[in-house]
Amino acid sequence: MGDKDSVLGFAALGIETFSVDEPGQAAERLRKMASSDYAIIYITEALAAEISEEIAKYTDRVTPAIILIPGIVGNTGAGMANVKKTVEKAVGSDIIN
Amino acid sequence: MATMNVNPTRMELTNLKRKLATARRGHKLLKDKRDELMRRFLELVRENKALRREVEQALSQANNHMAIARSVIQKEILDVALMLPKQELQLEVGTQNVMSVQIPVFNTRLKTNDENDIYSYGYAFTSSDLDDAVRALSDVFSQMLRLAEVEKSCQLMAAEIEKTRRRVNALEYVMIPQYQETIRYITMKLDENERSTTTRLMKVKDMMLAQAHNYDL
Numbered sequence: 215m216g217d218k219d220s221v222l223g224f225a226a227l228g229i230e231t232f233s234v235d236e237p238g239q240a241a242e243r244l245r246k247m248a249s250s251d252y253a254i255i256y257i258t259e260a261l262a263a264e265i266s267e268e269i270a271k272y273t274d275r276v277t278p279a280i281i282l283i284p285g286i287v288g289n290t291g292a293g294m295a296n297v298k299k300t301v302e303k304a305v306g307s308d309i310i311n
Numbered sequence: 312m313a314t315m316n317v318n319p320t321r322m323e324l325t326n327l328k329r330k331l332a333t334a335r336r337g338h339k340l341l342k343d344k345r346d347e348l349m350r351r352f353l354e355l356v357r358e359n360k361a362l363r364r365e366v367e368q369a370l371s372q373a374n375n376h377m378a379i380a381r382s383v384i385q386k387e388i389l390d391v392a393l394m395l396p397k398q399e400l401q402l403e404v405g406t407q408n409v410m411s412v413q414i415p416v417f418n419t420r421l422k423t424n425d426e427n428d429i430y431s432y433g434y435a436f437t438s439s440d441l442d443d444a445v446r447a448l449s450d451v452f453s454q455m456l457r458l459a460e461v462e463k464s465c466q467l468m469a470a471e472i473e474k475t476r477r478r479v480n481a482l483e484y485v486m487i488p489q490y491q492e493t494i495r496y497i498t499m500k501l502d503e504n505e506r507s508t509t510t511r512l513m514k515v516k517d518m519m520l521a522q523a524h525n526y527d528l
Binding site: 219220222223224226227229253254256273274276277279281283284285286293294296297300301303304305 | 349352353356359360363364366367370371373374377378381390402404406413414415417444445448449452455456458459460462463465466467468469470472473
């Protein structure tokens, strides 16, 4: 899931792709995907930043796993920041770098 | 530490002692669980970070190829080239139980047996940059799958660790001291009762003796 240019290449791998540009639309799409059988949803960091509350809802569920990937606009570091946040939640502070 | 609001009776004391033993046992078990979870979590999260770095790097490279491809190839041709994928990926989700945390395990199956069979277009109208981009994405994809598995597991385990730590702390710093304090309170109260009974008996004995022998007290 992401802007059209970012998701285009993944179609060749046999992954279903959804190109979404608007945050509202993205949240709607995410809800729909989560309630059907999708197990992994890759979403571009740029788009994920817009619908972070929606994504946070699925953190504690086994599926879907929502994974942030850098889109065509470049790496915003949001994915790494998420990992860091997970460590902080578990340990109390980020002890791994 | 506040004592609990209980009657200082022997029955309460036995009950409380039993509860304290259970709390101690639970505390020890939960502590072990927390430590083991933490150990696994740290292993996983290290892998997670390394994987993420690799994936992000590979993806940005793939994106670079894609950007070049897009600038060289006409938009319509590119769309058509990638419109009908040759491959179809099937994902099987299993779960694995790690210290009572359900973590996902993903298995993939491709429609065709040849995993190199990824180019969904003839090579006539597209440039090699598109091939590179698709190739790069395909190469990184197995890592992306592993990343999804690991990252989700990390998130789930982090939640469980937090929960377990709260429970451990509640037992260690609230429940157990409270039980101990209450047990102490009841024991002291009972002892005090016993002492006062003894003195009363002694006093009564003295009085009875005095009456019997007409002592002057």
